[in-house]
Structure formats: structure tokens, C-alpha cells
Amino acid sequence: MMRETLVEPKDKRESRERLPVLLPLPFPGPLDYLPPSVGDIPEPGTLVRVPLGRREETGCVWDVDSTVPPDLAAPPGPAIDVRRLRPIRATLDIPRLPQSLRRFVDWLAAYTLTPPGLVLAMALRACNTDTPRPRLGWTRGETDPADIRMTPARARVLGALGNAPRSTGDLASLADASPAVIRGMAAIGLLRETPLPPEAHFATLDPAFNPPVLSPGQAEVAQELRAGVDARCFSATLLEGVTGSGKTEVYLEAVAEALRQGRQVLVLLPEIALSAQWAERFTKRFGAQAAIWHSDLGTKRRRITWRAVLDGQARVVVGARSALFLPFVDLGLIVVDEEHDTAFKQEDGVTYHGRDMAVVRARLADVPIVLASATPSLETVANVEAGRYRHLHLADRHGGALMPDVELLDMRTHPPERGLFLSPVLTDAIEQSFARGEQAMLFLNRRGYAPLTLCRACGFRMECPNCSAWLVEHRVRHELACHHCGHTEPMPPTCPGCQAENSLVPIGPGIERILEESRARFPDARILVMASDTLGSPQATAEAVRQISAREVDLIIGTQIVAKGWHFPHLTLVGVVDADLGLGGGDLRAAERTVQLLHQVAGRAGRAEAPGHVFLQSYVCEHPVMKALVSGDYQGFLAQEAAQRRPGFWPPYGRLAALIVSAHTAEAADRLARTIGEHAPRIPGVQILGPAPAPLALLRGRHRRRLLLRAPRNIAVQPILRHWLAGLRTASQEKVEIDIDPVSF
Numbered sequence: 001m002m003r004e005t006l007v008e009p010k011d012k013r014e015s016r017e018r019l020p021v022l023l024p025l026p027f028p029g030p031l032d033y034l035p036p037s038v039g040d041i042p043e044p045g046t047l048v049r050v051p052l053g054r055r056e057e058t059g060c061v062w063d064v065d066s067t068v069p070p071d072l073a074a075p076p077g078p079a080i081d082v083r084r085l086r087p088i089r090a091t092l093d094i095p096r097l098p099q100s101l102r103r104f105v106d107w108l109a110a111y112t113l114t115p116p117g118l119v120l121a122m123a124l125r126a127c128n129t130d131t132p133r134p135r136l137g138w139t140r141g142e143t144d145p146a147d148i149r150m151t152p153a154r155a156r157v158l159g160a161l162g163n164a165p166r167s168t169g170d171l172a173s174l175a176d177a178s179p180a181v182i183r184g185m186a187a188i189g190l191l192r193e194t195p196l197p198p199e200a201h202f203a204t205l206d207p208a209f210n211p212p213v214l215s216p217g218q219a220e221v222a223q224e225l226r227a228g229v230d231a232r233c234f235s236a237t238l239l240e241g242v243t244g245s246g247k248t249e250v251y252l253e254a255v256a257e258a259l260r261q262g263r264q265v266l267v268l269l270p271e272i273a274l275s276a277q278w279a280e281r282f283t284k285r286f287g288a289q290a291a292i293w294h295s296d297l298g299t300k301r302r303r304i305t306w307r308a309v310l311d312g313q314a315r316v317v318v319g320a321r322s323a324l325f326l327p328f329v330d331l332g333l334i335v336v337d338e339e340h341d342t343a344f345k346q347e348d349g350v351t352y353h354g355r356d357m358a359v360v361r362a363r364l365a366d367v368p369i370v371l372a373s374a375t376p377s378l379e380t381v382a383n384v385e386a387g388r389y390r391h392l393h394l395a396d397r398h399g400g401a402l403m404p405d406v407e408l409l410d411m412r413t414h415p416p417e418r419g420l421f422l423s424p425v426l427t428d429a430i431e432q433s434f435a436r437g438e439q440a441m442l443f444l445n446r447r448g449y450a451p452l453t454l455c456r457a458c459g460f461r462m463e464c465p466n467c468s469a470w471l472v473e474h475r476v477r478h479e480l481a482c483h484h485c486g487h488t489e490p491m492p493p494t495c496p497g498c499q500a501e502n503s504l505v506p507i508g509p510g511i512e513r514i515l516e517e518s519r520a521r522f523p524d525a526r527i528l529v530m531a532s533d534t535l536g537s538p539q540a541t542a543e544a545v546r547q548i549s550a551r552e553v554d555l556i557i558g559t560q561i562v563a564k565g566w567h568f569p570h571l572t573l574v575g576v577v578d579a580d581l582g583l584g585g586g587d588l589r590a591a592e593r594t595v596q597l598l599h600q601v602a603g604r605a606g607r608a609e610a611p612g613h614v615f616l617q618s619y620v621c622e623h624p625v626m627k628a629l630v631s632g633d634y635q636g637f638l639a640q641e642a643a644q645r646r647p648g649f650w651p652p653y654g655r656l657a658a659l660i661v662s663a664h665t666a667e668a669a670d671r672l673a674r675t676i677g678e679h680a681p682r683i684p685g686v687q688i689l690g691p692a693p694a695p696l697a698l699l700r701g702r703h704r705r706r707l708l709l710r711a712p713r714n715i716a717v718q719p720i721l722r723h724w725l726a727g728l729r730t731a732s733q734e735k736v737e738i739d740i741d742p743v744s745f
């Protein structure tokens, strides 16, 4: 695989060129090396093995980047004397990392103030240097079976041969014969080895396999999107349309166009659980599967997929945000579905927003990007208003289906019975849907039994020892759990505060408690719970969705996983148990997020044959969020949001960065945050807010403080931050993390 190179005498080296090599490590930039041998200059993008101290590392030959704006780029490091440089040991025999990916790594690193090597590490995580071996299978050989002693096993193998070649594994299991029998038959010419067609995931996709008949409105939009793909240059388009209007159907036409041109497509979904239903639909449309990419994929599958993308074999990849780092060689289109979803934001490690970085990726690859949503983010709408994005609109649900009717259920006037959480108005309505043979769904974005356990005698609250958060009771698992750090403990027999017995009581509902209440109220109903912790895998989710579609379920109780783009044809009633839930906490984006989430939940109800009805249980019926949900006037709601954010330069009308300062003690965190605050730059128009306790002031045992930097859009925050933090010294337990464009503020 590798071409080894001998180290040459020192004097020869001076005449050689220095080559920057980016390593997947937290250095400020690439390190310089000498070429592997005189005259052998590997091109940028070549993967190489280089010495580093006493180790050897895989890196990528890098090139000078001219696409990162100068005010974003990190200053270059000091140049090392060429005589001290060491040569590259070997170049790897695989295709080079494409230029558009290299530029993306640079850009993302500069924008998020991350060492570029750490971004490269994400791109190389599944790096596969193996040469893909052609897969081989068996067909009938030259030898006439009549000339051979035929055993029952051999006869079964011959009988199991199909028109297309079959792999050893398939043949062995179909014929119930051992691989040794198959090899023996090959040796005497009864079987012949032939290449197998490519794996289903990388098989040829046929853009003409099963195209839909589009409505005139859909056809118009599809035509616009196809034209975008044909233009073969960057453009960004918001594809807006209520749930069920055919956004997916329409953007698949853009995918088809890219396929006709033989180019690759990346489709990003916010939730991997969605990928199974999406993939099934994709297969129906194109006659073969899309390659799936997410972090739960097995190592082997990931390596195969990574390589198939680099070799150009995988034409369409559907995946989570990490698919942005795949080495597409001939990208022709990017689609971000449910673009408003905050699940696109990566909060651990390298902090970036998948949707925003998808736009950057598209720009650097010079390809169109389509952002689809029923409730677009204010960011995207602002980009449309500023003329940066095109706006295409699908006005109606496909096939004449109506949008569900949303009704506010004022819990002050229609309270549930004592100790319960569902208003009789809602439970009566559910009963009636069952009577009509229809499905109902209860939505509550809270896992577990109860979000708070309180002592009735002394008021003691069960809190996480590592986080500023209450412990959530999970009655099924007999434990209390922290949803932030994973800490669990058994329910104590007595109150830890006053030692009273039997005094700890659950306060408020989680879905387990709603399940309990529903079982008592609807003893005959078939109930299915959908939550991220009850549906462990995409397969389990797919099975749940199948049961719902097959009407094996009457009542669905779910957390936000049910809000995503599912199609539940028999679901006509949705009850939102606590519509006010997301509104607390003083986050400026809370209202937008709540409207998006609840609108999405509501969109699950109703199809052409049976219009849907949605109940929102609320104690704040006069809240603008509730009004927007009832009126369905999303545009009007966004206009209000914009009016609130614009004067203060809050995103998207200004730039925002968060500094999260953390330490092992509250004092150390305060001290460090204060020091950083005192050194804040004074720049006209730029405001520093805080330090203040971070939204989770204690998280996984770390005390956290937050500073916010807010600036008008025409000021780049990266150089300010770089300058601000340049001289900062932190002790070993102290940390300063930068979050550019934080999702909550």
C-alpha cells in the first residue's frame, strides 16, 4: 500500500521544497515536511505518513488557502529552518482529498476558531486506505453436472444458483451447504467465480425509475430546483411548504437531476431515526438505496461508505451533520431537510451549526443548496429577505388535505382531575377518535416519569450532584437520572433532607406518567411509546413507524422524536400535554423553537381523507406563541420575532459568540470569567454581556460562566475573539470554550 522512502543525506535536502502537511491534531496549522524524495512532490490532498517526534501519523498535504477571508484566517506560525525538516515517509495509495473538502476544513476551522487539524480529524475519522476489493460471487461453470458425481449438497447448491451471481455466504445459506462444498464445486468447474454487482447502497440509481406525477405547483418548484442544479454553481434556496405539501417529493426531483448529470448528492436530516423511512421512500423513487451516514454506523460500514464517497461510487448520501465532512469528489447538490431544527447544531467537541456549514460547504464546492422546512428559521428567512437566498413555496398539502385545526385548551378553565395531567376535553376527544377507528397522539417533550422529586415534609428537591438540574424519575428503570450527565441513583427510601419516610413525591409529568394515566383512562387502547431512550436504534424506530402505519397502535405517546417528518396516515388527533414547556428559561430563541416544534407536532395530524385536530394544553393562552399556533400565521410570528431581535442586534440581525468559562470550583470559574471580562476589547458597536452563570451553571461537575459578545453583522467576531483571548493563561482545570452563533441566548 505504501511507497517507502529512504532518508537521504542532509545536504541534499536544502534544495527541496517544503510541504505543509495538516495532521489530525490540535496544532495551530499544518507542519512543514520535505517531499518523500527529490522530484517527487505529492499534490495537495495526498494522504501521507509522516514522522512526528517518535511516532508516525497520517496527514494530508495541504495548500495555501485563499478562500478564507483574511479577517477569519489564523496568522501563520513561524517557519522552521528547512534543514531541520524531516521528509514525508510515504504517500498513501488512495485518491486525494478533494479541494472543496480541504477548503471546507480551513473555513470551518477559521470560523469556529478551532485548530484545523481537529476539523481534519473529523474528515479522516473513517478514512479507509484499503483498496476496495471487487466482490465475487458464483455462477454455473463449464462442467456438465451430468459428468460429475452429484451429492445432495451439490445438487442444492446448483438449485440455489440464480440468474445473477450469488455470494458464497448467500449461496451457502440458501443451499444449506458449507463454503467448503462450494469451493470444491468450483475446483471441478461446476461453479465459476464472477464479479458481483455493487452493494445495494452503492448500486446505480435510476433517476427515471419511478417519478411522481407532480401537481402544477409542485412541478413549477421542481423545475426551478432542477434549473439550479443545471446551473452548476452555488445558489441557496429556501423550500418552504407546510408538512405534507410535497417538499421531499419535489427536492427528490433536484436529486434526480444531479444523478442525471452523474454527480453526487448530500442530504442532511436532523435526526438519524428519520433516515429509515426516508431511505425507503428514496429506494421507491430511484430503484436502489442511498448510502446512509451517521455516528451510530458500525466502523466497517463507515469505512466502506467513506471510501465509496471518495471513489465516486456512492452517489447519494443521506446522513446526519457529520456527513458534511465526507470526501465527495463530484458534489452536485446539497439538501438540508427540516433546516430549522436545532439538532443540526453540534455542541460537543468542535462546535458548529450543521445547516450553516452546509451552506458554506455548498459555496466552496460551488453547488446549489436547498433548505427545506415548514417553519424556516429566522436566520434563513432573513437571508431570503436580504436577497441572499431564493424562496420557493409550496402552498398546499398534497391531494387537497387540510391543515389540522389547532385548538387551545385553557387549563385554567378545563383543568384535569387532581393528580392527573390530561384535561377531560382532551381525553374525551381521544375516546371519540378511537371510536371512529382513528389514531391519536400525545406529545410531551420530557422523558421519564416526573421531572422533579420533592419532599412533602421539608421541600427538599432531588438534584444532580454534578449539574444544576433536577433528577428525573424513571420509574420503569427504578432510578433517578440526570438528563445532562447521565448520573443515576436509586430512589432513596427516606428524604435525604429531613429523613422523613414516604415523603418524596413526583412533581409534574414525564411521558411514563402520561402512559400510566392513559392506561388507566383507556384500558383497551393499544399504546406505543416513542422516545429516544425507548427506541434504541433506527431499526426499532422503523418498526414503531411500521406498527403505526399498519394500524397496530391506537395511541402514540412520544417525545420530540415524534415531531419529525413522519407520515402517519391514520393519525387525526394530537394532544400537546404541556405547550408551555419550552417557553421558560429566558432564552431569546425559546419562542421560535417552541412554535417550530409544536407546529411540527401538529403537522403529524390529518391527511386528505381525515382532517386533523390538535389540542394545545396551556396555562398561558394569551402568549404570542399560542396565538401563532392557533392562527397558523407563521409569517406573522416571525415578523414579531424579527421586530424584537432587530433593534438589539440579536441574531440573525447581528453576530453573537458565547464564551463558556468553566472550572472545578465556583470561585475559580468566577475569577477566570471576571479576568476575561476585564480584558474585554472596547470596540465601538461591539458589546460584551456578562459574565453571568451559563444556562447550566454546573454541568458534569464543572462550574460554568458565560460571556456573550454581540456585534453588528458587518463586524467579524473571530479576529476580536482571537485578539481578546491571545494572551490568556488558564490553569489546568480551567477551560474557555468558544461557541460562535450559539443556538440559545
Ligand code: ADP
Pocket: 212, 213, 214, 215, 218, 241, 242, 243, 244, 245, 246, 247, 248, 249, 250, 398, 565, 567
Ligand atoms: P413534505 O416533505 O412537505 O412533508 P412530502 O413530500 O413528504 O411532503 O409529501 C407528503 C405526502 O404526500 C407523502 O406521502 C408523499 O408521498 C405524498 N405526495 C406529495 N406529493 C405527491 C405527488 N405529486 N404524487 C404523489 N404523492 C405525493
Ligand code: ZN
Pocket: 464, 465, 466, 467, 469, 482, 483, 484, 485, 486, 487, 700
Ligand atoms: Zn448531571
